[in-house]
Amino acid sequence: MIMVGVDGSALTVREMVDEDIHSVARIYIENFKGMKSYDDAVRWVMMKHRSKPICMYYIAMLGEEPVGYILWTEHGGFRSDAVLELEQIAVARRYQGRGIGSMLVVESLKDVCRYLHARGSELKLVIVTTSSKNTNAKRLYERTLNAREEALLHDIYGGDELIMVARREEIQFLNR
Numbered sequence: 316m317i318m319v320g321v322d323g324s325a326l327t328v329r330e331m332v333d334e335d336i337h338s339v340a341r342i343y344i345e346n347f348k349g350m351k352s353y354d355d356a357v358r359w360v361m362m363k364h365r366s367k368p369i370c371m372y373y374i375a376m377l378g379e380e381p382v383g384y385i386l387w388t389e390h391g392g393f394r395s396d397a398v399l400e401l402e403q404i405a406v407a408r409r410y411q412g413r414g415i416g417s418m419l420v421v422e423s424l425k426d427v428c429r430y431l432h433a434r435g436s437e438l439k440l441v442i443v444t445t446s447s448k449n450t451n452a453k454r455l456y457e458r459t460l461n462a463r464e465e466a467l468l469h470d471i472y473g474g475d476e477l478i479m480v481a482r483r484e485e486i487q488f489l490n491r
Contacts, residue, residue: 328422331372336360338381346405373423375415382410385419387427396439397431420459438483447475461485
């Protein structure tokens with residue numbers, strides 16, 4: 316468990332457990348247009364969660380209330396130089412703009428890096444994709460990860476997707 320402050324309240328960022336699946340699915344439905352069905356979202360989150368450690372979810376809690384989540388996915392097998400994707404991040408709408416997304420990125424990635432180190436690997440880079448129109452997400456990734464634009468894929472998920480990359484040596488909070 317990781318405790319940090321947000322607007323005077325205690326925010327806990329921790330690994331997701333099975334009991335969090337429905338909360339994550341609700342936050343997903345509130346934030347993304349992909350899956351329209353709550354039941355489909357629950358099934359998707361459950362399957363991703365069960366593929367741990369390839370996929371690792373973290374959840375942000377304000378007190379006992381789930382307010383956001385992040386999903387990290389490892390690509391290319393269990394290599395000594397690990398490539399991660401920040402596959403998804405979402406914060407409940409009524410809590411957006413309070414720094415919860417930034418805390419989810421920073422605190423969860425520190426924990427994922429501890430896991431990688433314990434198994435004999437080190438983070439090489441983080442890949443992030445986001446809608447080319449989502450300037451808030453782009454700024455979040457630039458600010459927290461020092462991610463930079465690498466490519467633009469046209470007509471993915473109903474629009475253009477920006478691919479951003481952050482290399483370990485450029486991620487400031489990991490180099491302290």
